[in-house]
Amino acid sequence: MAARGNGEAGRTPMMAQYRALKAEQPDALLFFRLGDFYELFAEDALVAAPLLGVQLTSRDGETPMCGVPHHAWLGYARRLLDAGYRVAVAEQMEDPALARGLVDRRIVRVLSPGTYVPGEEEAAEATALPRLAALWVERLAWGWAVLELGSGQVAVAEWGRERGEGTLLAEWARWRPAEVVANRLPELPLPASPRIVDPDPARAREAIRRLGAESARGLGLEDRPRALKALGLLAAYLARSPQAASGPPLARLTVYDPRQALMLSRRELNALAVFAPAGEPSLYRVLNQARTRMGSRLLERWLAAPLTDPAALAARQARVTAALADPVGRARLRERLGAVGDLELPLARLSTGQGSPRDLAALAPGLQALDGVVEAAAALGWEGPPPAARAAWREAAALLNRLLERPAGDWEEGGILRPGSDPEVDRLREAIERRQAALVELEARERVRLGLKGLKVGYHRTFGYYWEVPRSQARAVPQEWLRRQGLVNAERFTSPELIQLADAIQQGTLELVRREREAAVAVRDGVLERAEALRQAAAWVAEVDAWAAAAEAAARHGWVAVEWDPAAIRVEDLRHPVLETLIPDYVPSDLILEEPVKAAVLTGPNMGGKSTYMRALALNVVLAQAVGMAAARRARLPIFDGVYVRMGAGDDLLRGQSTFMVEMEEVAAILRQAGPRSLVLLDELGRGTSTYDGLAIAWAVLERLAREEGPWTCFATHYHELTALAGLRPVRNLAVEVAETGGGPVFTHRVREGTGDRSYGLEVARQAGLPAAVVARAERLLKDWERQGRPQPPERGGQLTWFEAEPLSTEVLATLARLDLDSLSPREAWEWLADWKRRLSAARTAQG
Numbered sequence: 001m002a003a004r005g006n007g008e009a010g011r012t013p014m015m016a017q018y019r020a021l022k023a024e025q026p027d028a029l030l031f032f033r034l035g036d037f038y039e040l041f042a043e044d045a046l047v048a049a050p051l052l053g054v055q056l057t058s059r060d061g062e063t064p065m066c067g068v069p070h071h072a073w074l075g076y077a078r079r080l081l082d083a084g085y086r087v088a089v090a091e092q093m094e095d096p097a098l099a100r101g102l103v104d105r106r107i108v109r110v111l112s113p114g115t116y117v118p119g120e121e122e123a124a125e126a127t128a129l130p131r132l133a134a135l136w137v138e139r140l141a142w143g144w145a146v147l148e149l150g151s152g153q154v155a156v157a158e159w160g161r162e163r164g165e166g167t168l169l170a171e172w173a174r175w176r177p178a179e180v181v182a183n184r185l186p187e188l189p190l191p192a193s194p195r196i197v198d199p200d201p202a203r204a205r206e207a208i209r210r211l212g213a214e215s216a217r218g219l220g221l222e223d224r225p226r227a228l229k230a231l232g233l234l235a236a237y238l239a240r241s242p243q244a245a246s247g248p249p250l251a252r253l254t255v256y257d258p259r260q261a262l263m264l265s266r267r268e269l270n271a272l273a274v275f276a277p278a279g280e281p282s283l284y285r286v287l288n289q290a291r292t293r294m295g296s297r298l299l300e301r302w303l304a305a306p307l308t309d310p311a312a313l314a315a316r317q318a319r320v321t322a323a324l325a326d327p328v329g330r331a332r333l334r335e336r337l338g339a340v341g342d343l344e345l346p347l348a349r350l351s352t353g354q355g356s357p358r359d360l361a362a363l364a365p366g367l368q369a370l371d372g373v374v375e376a377a378a379a380l381g382w383e384g385p386p387p388a389a390r391a392a393w394r395e396a397a398a399l400l401n402r403l404l405e406r407p408a409g410d411w412e413e414g415g416i417l418r419p420g421s422d423p424e425v426d427r428l429r430e431a432i433e434r435r436q437a438a439l440v441e442l443e444a445r446e447r448v449r450l451g452l453k454g455l456k457v458g459y460h461r462t463f464g465y466y467w468e469v470p471r472s473q474a475r476a477v478p479q480e481w482l483r484r485q486g487l488v489n490a491e492r493f494t495s496p497e498l499i500q501l502a503d504a505i506q507q508g509t510l511e512l513v514r515r516e517r518e519a520a521v522a523v524r525d526g527v528l529e530r531a532e533a534l535r536q537a538a539a540w541v542a543e544v545d546a547w548a549a550a551a552e553a554a555a556r557h558g559w560v561a562v563e564w565d566p567a568a569i570r571v572e573d574l575r576h577p578v579l580e581t582l583i584p585d586y587v588p589s590d591l592i593l594e595e596p597v598k599a600a601v602l603t604g605p606n607m608g609g610k611s612t613y614m615r616a617l618a619l620n621v622v623l624a625q626a627v628g629m630a631a632a633r634r635a636r637l638p639i640f641d642g643v644y645v646r647m648g649a650g651d652d653l654l655r656g657q658s659t660f661m662v663e664m665e666e667v668a669a670i671l672r673q674a675g676p677r678s679l680v681l682l683d684e685l686g687r688g689t690s691t692y693d694g695l696a697i698a699w700a701v702l703e704r705l706a707r708e709e710g711p712w713t714c715f716a717t718h719y720h721e722l723t724a725l726a727g728l729r730p731v732r733n734l735a736v737e738v739a740e741t742g743g744g745p746v747f748t749h750r751v752r753e754g755t756g757d758r759s760y761g762l763e764v765a766r767q768a769g770l771p772a773a774v775v776a777r778a779e780r781l782l783k784d785w786e787r788q789g790r791p792q793p794p795e796r797g798g799q800l801t802w803f804e805a806e807p808l809s810t811e812v813l814a815t816l817a818r819l820d821l822d823s824l825s826p827r828e829a830w831e832w833l834a835d836w837k838r839r840l841s842a843a844r845t846a847q848g
């Protein structure tokens with residue numbers, strides 16, 4: 001092994017080997033196999049040690065170093081991947097015990113966040129398959145290619161300046177890639193920084209060839225040069241990992257137009273809680289009744305990219321409606337889907353060289369269940385997968401029959417094949433068993449022969465088989481036995497006969513493992529030859545499962561099929577599909593807008609339900625265009641080309657911009673992008689600035705939206721002045737109803753035609769527990785201002801004298817009248833008295 005001593009670290013042959021390997025993958029953290037550890041050196045060690053929580057040491061007092069035990073490497077690598085790094089693994093290519101000189105090492109695999117496929121144990125609920133995206137940046141145009149390694153699907157798109165950055169952010173949000181590579185950095189803030197990759201034209205051609213087409217024309221990319229370049233970039237990046245040659249990662253290509261899907265940016269998806277972190281309520285959680293992970297993944301895609309193409313939407317809706325109409329057929333289908341499990345994930349791992357025998361075996365139950373699923377789907381009137389695929393998966397299932405139900409997790413351990421599936425393996429197994437029996441006989445014989453009652457045969461992983469004798473009897477063992485080890489109470493020996501048998505067993509085991517691996521690899525290769533058919537099967541299952549799941553959700557939550565109408569929004573009993581599952585007494589409301597009146601102004605009290613109503617509309621539009629359903633009693637909707645939402649503030653604290661600035665930027669973007677077929681939802685626009693500035697902006701924006709070629713618009717506001725616009729423009733006024741009762745106003749949460757006259761802000765403030773004196777004071781001010789107009793800032797400097805101008809006595813009396821003595825603390829009472837006293841003397845001084 002390497003020489004020791006200061007200053008030699010960089011010069012030993014091993015470190016030279018390390019540097020050569022590192023140079024092959026300069027941007028990856030290199031796991032360098034050294035005995036039972038993978039070591040990281042130099043810069044890599046400095047980066048990895050804190051992330052992995054392992055000790056940073058140094059090699060020869062000079063080169064920083066840290067290490068992880070080889071059997072647990074994957075968990076450590078995973079942490080680095082999650083932090084965005086690439087990991088390269090250099091293995092020992094020969095047994096160090098047998099190697100002459102420096103052990104040969106090679107990089108056998110490179111993992112990156114976008115190409116790593118999690119194992120069964122790691123896969124959380126409905127884990128999305130990792131996606132790798134390539135972004136081609138030109139000055140005013142973009143190319144985009146996304147690879148989902150698990151399913152082998154590649155989607156490419158391109159767009160120009162007119163859809164620009166918004167589209168990039170929307171696509172990013174839609175696909176949620178685990179890793180993005182780019183030819184250069186675009187000049188805009190992105191969710192994560194892409195990895196810059198050298199474009200390599202030769203690789204682009206290679207990628208195209210692997211997709212089974214000779215030219216860009218064959219892929220339908222001849223007039224999409226940027227999409228093609230993004231695809232080439234993707235391929236160039238993939239080709240840098242050594243396992244790329246073995247896998248068939250680029251299986252199917254779809255060229256898509258970003259306009260085919262409803263425009264939804266990350267902000268919209270977040271603001272509406274279409275998705276949410278695990279455990280929190282979201283539209284996805286309500287919709288996801290899938291029985292397979294493949295189905296869940298597809299539903300996620302559907303929500304992230306709702307359809308805008310009427311024919312595609314009608315087709316999907318027809319399937320969901322059929323499943324909704326036949327509860328028995330649906331239940332049967334869903335029960336059979338429950339047995340399928342996940343085909344995509346194990347297949348992805350196997351076809352990228354990451355799979356184990358266990359992944360292989362995991363395919364078996366699913367393939368066996370498929371015929372039943374096809375039958376149940378046919379009963380609902382749904383076509384099965386292509387016949388060729390069916391034949392191929394039956395062949396694969398027959399091959400998989402040769403494996404144990406739960407084989408070893410490693411190709412090198414044996415324990416993979418089912419008895420009777422390979423005569424040679426059976427023969428080897430029997431031979432080993434015979435010798436093990438002989439061992440037991442030998443033990444009995446020697447006990448008698450030597451008169452050693454305590455004698456027994458044992459086995460140790462590194463030492464192999466041994467005799468164990470209690471220390472007290474150790475003297476009685478024959479001369480020719482060799483002592484191997486001493487324990488506290490016993491001694492261990494070997495004997496020639498034992499060695500002979502042990503060698504035979506070891507040889508047999510080695511042979512068995514080799515033979516089993518061969519046979520298992522043959523099964524794997526046979527299955528992988530049919531990978532395309534299996535992927536088709538998986539894609540078909542995903543779709544069938546997703547249709548049935550959407551129907552199941554619709555049945556559970558009382559959703560209805562949407563009727564499409566380009567000229568009207570007519571929703572009866574509109575409900576918020578998520579909130580209604582969380583609170584017991586959700587109050588539905590109608591929404592009716594018909595051309596030419598496409599805009600509504602929504603007023604009403606604080607806490608009345610304005611924001612909820614608008615969210616309900618937006619979520620139902622997403623749901624409608626994802627699966628054709630809506631949470632309502634009846635729903636007629638246009639097919640929107642985009643939903644633009646501006647809700648509340650506070651989501652941009654991290655970018656350090658002023659709330660108002662962010663709001664104005666967003667509104668600017670909305671006014672630029674929203675067309676006549678879009679839906680715009682603005683919640684309390686303009687509240688982040690002074691009242692009149694805000695009102696003026698709100699008025700002007702609404703005027704701009706509410707015109708002939710404007711989008712469908714819903715505008716919630718506390719500026720009641722805006723309701724006057726209805727007389728001048730095609731705008732409908734809606735308001736949240738308030739019922740006045742003896743005990744104060746009650747917010748019914750019901751939206752009606754009309755205008756809300758007040759905001760009841762003080763009422764809400766009181767309910768929220770603002771001190772009674774503050775509320776009383778606010779009421780007083782409000783009354784005065786209504787009478788005399790609002791206060792003006794003083795001419796120059798000075799005090800706001802009007803504060804003290806109104807009679808203190810009225811306020812004191814008003815406060816006393818509504819004071820609840822039972823809930824008043826002595827401290828509060830004292831503070832009031834002190835405050836009044838202070839102000840009384842101030843007023844006196846002013847007058848005197």
Ligand SMILES: Nc1ncnc2c1ncn2[C@@H]1O[C@H](COP(=O)(O)OP(=O)(O)OP(=O)(O)O)[C@@H](O)[C@H]1O
Nearest residue numbers: 585586587588605606607608609610611612613749
């Ligand atoms: N339709 C409804 N049925 C039952 N409860 C509702 C309904 N709509 C809203 N709520 C309840 O009322 C609360 C306030 O709703 P929301 O935030 O939509 O009011 P708002 O009018 O936007 O208020 P603000 O003007 O203060 O923003 C919600 O948290 C919800 O619990």
Ligand SMILES: [Mg+2]
Nearest residue numbers: 610611612683
């Ligand atoms: Mg609100």
